[in-house]
Amino acid sequence: MNSLPGNVDGQLAQVGVAHGPITFNYQAPPSPEPRDRRRPNQVPRPPRGFVDRRTVLAELDGLFGGEDADGCPIGVFSGLPGVGKTAAASKWAHDNHQRFPGGQIFVDFAELRSGAGGDVSEALATCLRALGVRDPYLPEGFAERTALYRDLSAERRVLVVLDDVTRPAQVTALLPQGPGSAVLATSTWQLGELVLDGAALLPLDVLDTESAVELLSALCTRQRIAAEPAAAARLVELCGGLPIAVRICAARLLTQKRLTIGTLVDELSDEQSRLSRIAVFSVHEERTVSATLELAYRDLPAAAARMYRTLGHLPGLSFDTAVAAAAGLDSVAAAEEALRVLEAASLLSVLDDGRYALHGLVRLHAQATSTAQDPPGTARKTIGRVLGHYLALTFLADLAVRADRLRITKTEDAVRTSGSGEDAFVDPFAGSAQPGRDALCWLEAERANILAVLRAASRLDFDRPVWQLAEAFTVLFFHHRHLADWRESLELGVTAAERDRNAAAEARLRSLLSRPLLDLKQDEQAKAHLDTAERRAVESGHLVLQASVQEFLGRYWDRHDPDRAVDAYRTSLALNVEAGEERGEALARYFLGCAQSVTGDHAAALSVLAEARTAFLALGDKRMAARSLADVGRTRARLGDSAGAVADLSQAADDLHGCKASHYEAQALEDLANLLDEPDEVRACLRRALAVYEEGGSPRVAEVLARLTAG
Known part of the structure; x- marks a missing residue:
């Protein structure tokens, strides 16, 4: 029986029969915690051509500045995929390696996620290996790995760089214990919870044009950029200042020697193919912006x-x-x-x-x-829903500014209430103390978006809601004359109304379109639209619409034949009286008085303008009442009553400013400047007018600027 009772220490061999000597080769067991004191230096070098980020790197300098910090300081770079978070972290780490005599540890969580065990425990193993622990001696359990990491890191002052983390726990579990140690993390996610651990959140934005061109220049040589400076600026604009996109474009320029910057710009100008063209391929790898974003999307x-x-x-x-x-x-x-x-x-x-x-x-x-x-058709359905949303809000904004304006669109067609509770559609302007002001502010803030919706919906043939939105949207431009936008929106509306075969809508939009065209000195185009509008208005049988078109025709004739303008306004007045349209009647009187003054019938003009002003005040239309007062002032000036004219125009300018009718305020200021004698007062009026014209893109800018320059 092969047994040995009791305890045996040292060498032991149990054999049956032994022939010859027995030799024992014995080695002591290795230490369970080998401690390699080499200095880890694992952070990748920053990419070639690193630019900008001075502010955020300086912030890190202060954050990681000394050994007296309470706990381990944490900095977290966050931002869009490809914005350069890893590059910024690598740049700071390499510029500050002397601050961390214990070395720099780098953990790539994206790489860990791509393999088995992509978790915090595996990240701890990476850190322990960097601190000298060989694989045979890595603890198996998470708690044991954590304890060993804390023990070993307490002996060193290290920088731990954690790349592409997705959860706060991936940071907090890897905080080193050594005095003066720090953690620098990068993440597409903001990880705001880390603020509770004292972290500084350092969001990175895209590069500005100058920095992006500098990056392109560093990668492609300054000579190449200098040869096509405008194209280079446009290229980085098409890349949206995203560093990875600029780098990929630079790689294409370097690998395709015959490819010019201008040719690449032409390729990227097609929005539908832009994303696929910001790519570079080789036998070893494929780099695309799309692939970078796909990782975040997943x-x-x-x-x-x-x-x-x-x-x-x-x-x-x-x-x-x-x-x-x-x-x-x-x-x-x-x-x-x-x-x-x-x-x-x-x-x-x-x-x-x-x-x-x-x-x-x-x-x-x-x-x-x-x-x-x-599913197919998703884009069209989405744009249709957004169009309906903006139509309802813009229509309500139009009502808030001027409820008694002529409209072809019916309320029930523009605003369809649905839902209940918090999702029921409500009028956002109804509870405001100043609904008109708030509505105009909203329209101004949404101007570019509404125009974009009109463009997209027009391409998809949403004809009826397009012309309805264009009709309502024009209320903004009565107060803020962005002439190019006004013209484009109404041109889209006219096309949609024509396709919708709605004569009344077409007449209304064509007559409205004459306003920006006249301001842009495109009188013949305005007249062509007005002639068609006149025919369509008669076809519609809409009496108030016919009166409105005659008013717009009078505006055209004001410039070309004042007598015909008077006739058009009288026709408009008669039609409005017949229809019982009080505001239309007041408008016709106002424009009739203006035209009479121009033809020299100043006495009649003063009477008619005064009647118009009284009617507007009764209707609560302070803006048109102020315009009427301004034209009373102009008429007094023609009669030689300078003092009365100055008083009226001064008051009208102030009233128009209060109504935010900036275009008409500027006109009143110009006319007032013509009557004033004091040079400083003249310049003050002209400067105020110039600011309005510049903001609205008016052709009057050059003339007013010339007057100011001439002194």
Whole structure:
């Protein structure tokens, strides 16, 4: 029986029969915690041509400045995929390696996620290996690894760089214990919870044009950029200042020697193919912006991913929660939650006014993702819902500014209430102390977005809501004369009304279109639209509309034949009286008085203008009452009553300013300047007028500026 009772220490061999000597080769067991004192230096070098980021790197200098900090300081770079977070972290680490005599440890969570065990425990193993622990001696359990990491890191002053983290726990579990040690993390996600651990959140934005061109120059040589400076600026603009996009374009320019910057710009100018063309391929790898964004998209929960795809189809550059909810057929609460997740994932940004925005390349990726994953027709349905949302709000804004204006659109066609509770459609201007002011502020803030919606919806042949939106939208331009936008919106409306075969709508929009055309000195185009409008108004049988078109015709004849202008305004007045349209009657009297003054019938003009002013005040239309007063002043000036004219024009300018009728205020100021004798007062009036014209893009800028320059 082969047994040995009791305990045996040392060498032991149990054999049956042994022939010859027995030799024992014995080695002592290795230490369970070998401590390699080499200095880890694992952070990758920053990429070639690193530019900008001076402010955020200086902030890190202060954050990681000394050994006296309470605990381990944490800095977190966050931002859009490809914005340069890893580059900024690598740059700071390499510029400050002397601050960390214990070395620099680098953990790439994206790489860990791509393999098995991509979790915090595996990240701890990476850190322990960097601190000298060999694989045979790595503890198996998470708690044991944590304890050993704390023990070993307490002996060193190290910088731990954690790249592409997705959860706060991936940072907090890897905080080193050594005095003066620090953690620098990068993440597409904002990781705001780390603030509770004293972290400094350092969001990175895209590069400005100058810095992006500098990056392109560093990669492609300054000589090449100097040869095509305008094209280089346009190229980085098409890249949206996104560093990875600029780098990929630079790689294409370097690998395709015959490719010029201008040719690449031409390629990228096609928005539909832009994302696919910002790519570089080799036998070893493929680098694309789309692939970078795809990684961020895959991490989104289902609701946020659906919202992301929806947002790709939104026209315009910015949007609020209500637009997002309408586009996705979501409740406001659901939309808010999805937007919060997308903001945390750095896939959208929040603007100073509280609206959201997608980077241009992100929007293209969202579009492409929707095209690949959503049913056909999704883009059209999304734009249709957004169009309906803006039509309702713009129509309500128009009503808030002037309820008794002529409109072809019916309220029930523009505003369809549905839903209940928090999702029921409500008038956002109804409870305001100054609904007209708030409505104009909203329209001004949304101007670019409404115009973008009109363009997109027009391309998809949403004819009726397009002309209805264009009709309501014009209220903004009566107060803020953005002439190019006004003209474009009405031209889209005219085309839509014509396709919709709605004679009344076509007449209304063509007559409105004559206003910006006349201001832009395109009189013949204005007259052509007015002639068609006159015919369509008669076809419609709409008496008030016919009166309105005659008023607009009078505005044209004001410039070309004052006597015919008087006749047009008298026709308009008669039609409005017949229709019982009080505001139309007041407008016709106002323009008739102006035309009479021009023809020299000043006494009649003063009487008619005074009647118009009284009617406008009775209707509560302070803006038109102020305009009437300004023309009373002009008429007094023609009669030689300078003092009366100065008083009327001064009061009218102030009243128009209070009504935010800036264009008419500027006209009153110019006329007032012609009557004043004091040079300083003249210059003050002209400077105020110039500011208004510059803001609105008026052709009057050059003439007023010339007067000011001439002294």
